[in-house]
Amino acid sequence: MSSVISIQNLSKTYATGFQALKTINLDIRRGEIFALLGPNGAGKTTLIGIICGIVNPSTGKVTVDGHDIVDDYRAARSEIGLVPQELTTDSFETVWATVNFSRGLFGKPRNPAHIEKILKQLSLWEKKDSKIMTLSGGMKRRVMIAKALSHEPRILFLDEPTAGVDVELRKDMWQVVRELRASGVTIILTTHYIEEAEDMADRIGVISNGEIMLVEEKAELMRKLGKKQLTILLQKPLAAIPPELAPHNLSLADGGNELVYGYDTKGERTGITALLSDLNAANIRFSDLQTTQSSLEDIFVGLVGRK
Known part of the structure; x- marks a missing residue:
């Protein structure tokens, strides 16, 4: 299976001298669900931030679907949808407006049918005219996913996507993820609910202290270490x-x-x-x-x- 994301000798050291990532080498396969697990401070969010163009690497190279994230950053970022840990969106905008605006940021033409499809998949259609500030935490998390999917990315990063989401909404969310995967979208997931990774992922990566400890097929990992x-x-x-x-x-x-x-x-x-x-x-x-x-x-x- 071909790699859609290739990471070679990647490291990140901040001005304070703190080394968040240490010589990361990792290939993520096209169309898989890849779960990246690690304790708080392990480097998960830093790694995702570099791939998505939010954090500058210190050394190394990353390509996204063949596009270098530095030399060809526009093409690389157009392939990616990101659902961050933090709920960051305009509280005074409506659900429809903020998701539609996110699509426009990537230079995509208007596509009301696509936006409607996403909102219905995420059970947000009834809230399309509601302002973000009136929504529950779980519904705001759904809006973040809708924004990430608005420009039809082929790679989706989910950084703690179900934090603060109730069980029913979580089930609906994972059903959407399965449908995306079936359509060919590559999913990279971080979660503290490890049973979610056990249920959803094809492969597991474990990161600790800025280093990749292992990358393994889930079934093989369970066989070897279980x-x-x-x-x-x-x-x-x-x-x-x-x-x-x-x-x-x-x-x-x-x-x-x-x-x-x-x-x-x-x-x-x-x-x-x-x-x-x-x-x-x-x-x-x-x-x-x-x-x-x-x-x-x-x-x-x-x-x-x-x-």
Whole structure:
């Protein structure tokens, strides 16, 4: 799959000496949903700001659909829609006027049908004549997304798009994102709701202290770094783990009523089979088996914690 954004040896050092980004190399594929995860201050917003032309890089090169963001900045920026963290729009304008104006900023001709389509997708049509100042925080966030989509970009940056948005509006928003992705739009997402990244993203990137720690297919990341746990509910409690079960990675829980077996998601079917066989040989009976798997959030916390 071809890259729509290519980042080579990118760094950013501010006048104070603070280095926000350190030699970033990253390719974002055309048509994917890419989730960029990292703790506060990791460099996510700085990286997005550089790609979108808001922040000047110190070193390195970035191209957007083949256009250099410095030498061919107009063409590069015309490809991008940005939904920033902050709610920045004219409070006294109507929804229709502010979204229509955003389209005009990119030199696009008037297209009332397109603006209407966006507002309806985002459940803003009934509010089209309302002033921004009268809207709830969640509806203002929707307006920011409508503004970002007004000029029909092929790349959409969503920087914490569901912050302050209720569950119902969030579901509607992700449905729009899925439709955009289906139409060929590339989505780059940052979010503190890591379950959203787990649900939506094709690939995951983790950034910490201005450095990319990893970039991986979501499914492969879960396979490599995820952990599974098998909980065996015993018919009779154990005071200690019998010696014949010592080779297995076992621990006792719930006052000896449960045996807990941890293994990675690459799969230890032979290990589980051997464990169950050894339980039978030790005359240990159980009433139920329960399995749980670590989430993307568990993996993320583990990675950042080690960093």
